[in-house]
Amino acid sequence: MKKQILFVDDEPLILQGLKRMLRGLRSEWDMTFVQSGAEALEKMVGAPFDVIVSDMRMPEMDGSQLLDTVKHRYPNMVRVVLSGHSEEEMIMKTVKSAHQFISKPCNAETLKSTISRMFALREVLTQEGLKRLVSRIESLPSLPSLYTQVVELIQSPNSSIKKIGEVISKDLAMTAKILQLVNSAFFGIPRQISNPAQAVGLLGLDTVKALVLTIGIFSKFEQKQLAHFGIETLWNHSIKTGAIAKKVADKESADKHLSDNAFMAGLLHDVGKLVLVANVPDKYEEVIETIKDQNITLNQAEQLVFGATHADVGAYLTGLWGLPDAIVEAVAFHHRPEICLSNDMIPLTFVHIADGLEHHGNGTLSMEAPILKIDYGYLQKLGWVEKIPEWLKTCAENKEEGKNDG
Amino acid sequence: MAENILIVDDEKPVRQLLEKILKKAGYHCTQAANAADARRCLEDQIFDLILSDIVMPGESGIDFIRYVSKGYPDIAAIMVTGIDNIQKADEALRAGVFGYIIKPFDEAQILISVHNALRQRQLKIENRQYLENLEKKIQERTDDLRESGKQLKEAHVKATRLLASITSIIIALDLEDKIVEWNRCAEKSFGLTRDTVIGKKLSECPIGWETEKVLREIGLCKTSGQRGTLDDVRLTQQNKKERLLGISFNPVLGVSGKIRGVLIYASDITKRRHLESQLAQALKLESIGQLAAGIAHEINTPTQYVGDNTRFLQEAFEDMDRAFKSYGQLFEAVKKNAVTDNIIQEVEKVIRETDLVYLIEEVPTAIGQTLEGVERVSKIVRSMKEFSHPGVDERTSVDINKALESTITVARNEWKYVADMKTDFDPGMPLVSCSPGELNQVFLNIIINAAHAISDVVDNGSGKKGIIKINTRSNGHSVEIRISDTGGGIPEKIQPRIFDPFFTTKQVGKGTGQGLAISHSVIVEKHGGSMGFETKMGKGTTFIIQLPVLSEGM
Missing domain, CATH: 3.40.50.2300 (Response regulator)
Structure with missing residues (x-):
């Protein structure tokens, strides 16, 4: 048709x-x-x-x-x-x-x-109900503490664009929204930007202020905590995946733009989960129960409940919002990178690797840990399999740094 | 009341004789045999007169009288004595006695002397009282004088301080143009100290201002007795800095109402003029800025469809080229008489695929619209140039219709969403001498106000567009421009205020409240025209501008 x-x-x-x-x-x-x-x-x-x-x-x-x-x-x-x-x-x-x-x-x-x-x-995303759901979304809920921090920073007379950008880049919801605004021609700067600080700088502090305080482009998570799904866990995993994706990209001597994109794609790769959890929490609980009951993968369970995976939902949202193609691609295919096999280095590769490493390196049993592994066949084709131990080391360093930061 | 007299004599018969004489004449008497006795009497009673012997046992009469004149200065004294001696008499007189009677005496002699002494005493008392009074009065006067002197001094200090602190120049001249007052600001502004100029003629002082103009105005002020003013008088200071002064000349009138001099009051208006010109510039920029976004949109629209059409023409040409080539093959085949079904089918296929019929129909329209778009852009650019008119202060002959046309064009984006524009221009409009930049600002202000007025109604109600109507008319001597809207009208209570500076009904930040005030001043003050309005609540408002064809100052 x-x-x-x-x-x-x-x-x-x-x-x-x-x-x-x-x-x-x-x-x-x-x-x-x-x-x-x-x-x-x-x-x-x-x-x-x-x-x-x-x-x-x-x-x-x-x-x-x-x-x-x-x-x-x-x-x-x-x-x-x-x-x-x-x-x-x-x-x-x-x-x-x-x-x-x-x-x-x-x-x-x-x-x-x-x-x-x-x-x-x-x-x-073929599922009409989900399409409708995602199309209706104006903003995604942020982690309350980060949201409050941004609102405070914006109202403070001595806040800097850099600081605001830093806080935004810790939050997938705010990052996604700010990238939508800056990548679309809303403000006359249709450029492929994948760095929130740069985005805030391009929009200008006054515009961001108006957007946040008057228009309300950000919102905070007000859903009751789900029994089996920790919002903080999602944030934690997202930030770490972003950081690892960037580390690995830097290690593989990716340029600044690619490295930025890898970070953003890593941060946003599970944004589909946020969409689902925030909008249909009961159904998402069902997904988690289904995993346990039927002993199937998350993707399979999501398919069963929604007829689509969180990757599909995330890709639809990021695409709809006009985020850079490389990010949409990484969000869409972070579980099946072989679909976009390419000789060039792309964010998808780093996100896939980082996602796997993060789950692997995460001592606590994350929901996906036993399910999702790195696609060795894919890395084989890229000739990168032997690099895995090297990356694990990088990842461990990253964790150390993270601890020191904390 | 009878006068009380003390008689002092050591011989009793003399005392009694004296008392007898005096009592008969109605005086009251007391007797004392010696000075000591008499002193006691003085302590008990008040006496007017003492008759005293000189030679008495104890204190002598003269010493006693000396005592009395010291302690009781109001008591008169007469010596009654047997000593006929000039020296003694002189001594007694010097001690302060009014009479000197030598024994033996007769009655008349005594009475005359007593009467005389009492009168003299009376005179003396009155005189003293008068003197005392006088002195008191003088003291009072002196105190008064001192007080007013003090007040005067204070007032003077105050006045001097005031004069010094006034940041305007104050110069007082007498009738001969001699300087009598010269304040600190004058010292500073002209670089001449007070001491060097007081008493000099103003024309003799080296002041770098427009002397001729100033002196002429002083002369006028003196002859007419009327206040006069001069604006924008150039002053070149000693440090070569240029200032602008606003000067007023005030006649100083004496008590009789006659002119006694001229008070010159001048203030530095450089900063004010600077701010005014900045404000004018800012307002101009504001209106340009206000229009910029709209103009950008006005240009973006034709640019969009010019681009789209050109892109279409590019593709259309490719298709037509393909069709042309296929026809070419057909033509070649026809020439060679080798037309096959294949070739015909191929041509048919190409015609179908390229939609040639559509293209032939559409291409001319696309070219037409492209040209129209380009024309639209150039019209906007031309209007912008005409509207902003570099050299805003220059007066030239202006075609008002054209000026309105370009203002309507540049402001199009401000009104087109809420109103349709209807113009009815008098084709016989004469050229009007005016400053086109300023006039365009006025038209722009009114058109934008009209759009806002309509927009308020549109937003609150029907949603249907309103109408802005602009008419021009001329009667040869003057032209009239009427700009009407179908907005809500101006409420009666704010009607008198709409031309007031800073009066606005718009939201804070939406308008400066200067638009109509400046428009009014441009039309009335700068062009000698008139500006008014007719309004009806719920119907709309018409602004009416009239301009003389030959403006003043030409």
């Missing part, structure tokens, strides 16, 4: 231009063009769209009102803003309702690739 895309813009010439420009994709995409929010909502009745691309400022109903309505009525529709406006006030309004923001004028490739990526993502 062809993909359904709806374009909304009050300027007919823009619509005609888009129509002609995207004509080459007419065999894959079914495109509808309307001039107002009201017309857009009318078209949606009965005929669902996969993606809506809307202008921001329009008379009567503006883009943020339209996307808000869409979010509630059709949560699994992917919402993209295509706007020539650069006023912060306007952008702030869409931060919560739009998945991605493209600024006008944009070239054909950006538009095509952004939309194509969305479709590719939809293949990753």
Whole structure:
């Protein structure tokens, strides 16, 4: 079936231009063009769209009102803003309702690739219920202590961008959100950024302040503690995996960008678990019970309960939010790296290794420890198997350092 | 009341004779046989007069009288004695007696002397009282004088201090332009000390200001008796610094109402002028900044579709090229008379795949819209240039219609989401002499206000767009510009205040409250026009600007 895309813009010439420009994709995409929010909502009745691309400022109903309505009525529709406006006030309004923001004028490739990526993502997560769940997410819950720390830092007169960035990079929820904002063109800096401190710096302290304090892009974990799932354990594992991925990447002389990406991908690799735990905690408890009852792997149990794994959910979210492809890829395939076998060094490789090492090196019996191991076949193909002892040493050093830090 | 007289004599018959005479004349008498006796009497009673013998046993009469005149200065004394001696008489007179009677005496002689002595005494007392009074009065006066002297001194000190602390220049001149007052600020500003200029004519002092202008104004002030002012008088100080002074010339009137001099009061307005020009610049920048985001959007929109259409044309050309090539093959085959079904099918396939019919229909439209987009961008850029008008202070002949047109264009993004713009321009508008930059600011202010007024109504209600209408009319001498909106109108209670500086109904941070105040001053003060409004609650507001075709100052 062809993909359904709806374009909304009050300027007919823009619509005609888009129509002609995207004509080459007419065999894959079914495109509808309307001039107002009201017309857009009318078209949606009965005929669902996969993606809506809307202008921001329009008379009567503006883009943020339209996307808000869409979010509630059709949560699994992917919402993209295509706007020539650069006023912060306007952008702030869409931060919560739009998945991605493209600024006008944009070239054909950006538009095509952004939309194509969305479709590719939809293949990753086939389960409609989960798609709807993830599309609706505005923000992920942070560890309360880290959230409080960030809020305090932001309000403090002598806080620095660096400090704020440091705290954010300890929290997967805040990291994911800040990377969404900075990687999408929301603030006119569509760059592949994978360093929260750099992201905060690019956004500017004032913008971050407004985003956190007024718009509320971050939130804190308020769910009751689950019986079998420790939130702190997830954070701990995420931070350590990120750190190990970076260590290993540095050891393999990865460049700064790759090393940063490896850290972020490591930090975020289990973000899907957070999505599930925060939104459907009872079902996640069921997953854990299923593992015990049926003696199956986590992935198998998740498949049984949700019809998808936390990797799929995490990949969908990070993709939807426009995080760098390398990170999305690492999140999606951290259990099955062979899918993306590549001769280049990619974050996925380091995340897979770090995830394995972290579970292995973790003395306490983490939930996944006995289940997930490093894919030796994959490393064999890369010719890296003999490096494992070396990495374990690095990992142990890392642990030492961690202890000293504590 | 009868006067009380003390008679002192050692001979009793003399005492009794004297008493008899005096009693008959109505005086009251007391007798004493010697000085010691008499002293006791003085302690018991108050006497007006003493008649005393000189030679008595014990203290002599003269010594006694000396004692009396010291201790009882108000008692008069007469000597009644047998000694006929000039020296004695002189001594007695010097001791303070009023009369000297030589025995034997007759009655008349005694009475005359007594009467005379009492009168003299009375005079003496009155005189003394008068003197005492006088002295008291003089003392009082002296005290008063001293007090007012003190007050005067204090006032003077205060005045001097005040004059010194005033940060404005104060110079007082008499009628001959001679300097009588010169405060510290004047010393500092002109680099001339008070001592060197007091008494000199102002024109003789080396002051680096516009002397001619100042002297002319002083002359005017003296002849008319009216206050005069000069603004922006240039002063070159001794350190070569340029300052701007605002000077007022005040006539000093005497009690009679006649002019006695001129008080010059001048303040340094350099900083104020500097701030004013900064403010004007800031407001200009603010409006440009306000527009910048909107203008960017106005340019982004055509750029987007120009790009899209060009991309389409690129792809269309590739398709058409493919079709052209396939037709070429067909043409070659036709020439060689070797047309096969294969070739025809191939051509048909290409036509179908490339959607050639669509392309032929669409390409001209795409080119047309591309050109339109490019035209739109250049119009915006042209309008920006016209709007911002470098050289804002220069007066030139301005086509008001065109100025409005460019202002509407640059502000388009501010109104297009809430209102439609309707213009009705008088094609016969004469050129108006004005400063286009400032005028455009005024138009911009009113258009943006109109958009905001409509936006408030749109946000709160129907959601339907409003209308901004701009008309121009001319009657040859003046032009009229009417800008109306379909907003909520201006409430009656704020109507009188809308041209006040810093008055705003917008949220904090949304407006400086200066827009309409400055607009009003630009139209009225700088261009000699008028600016007013008509408003109806719930219907909207019309701002009306009238400008003379030949502005003042041309």
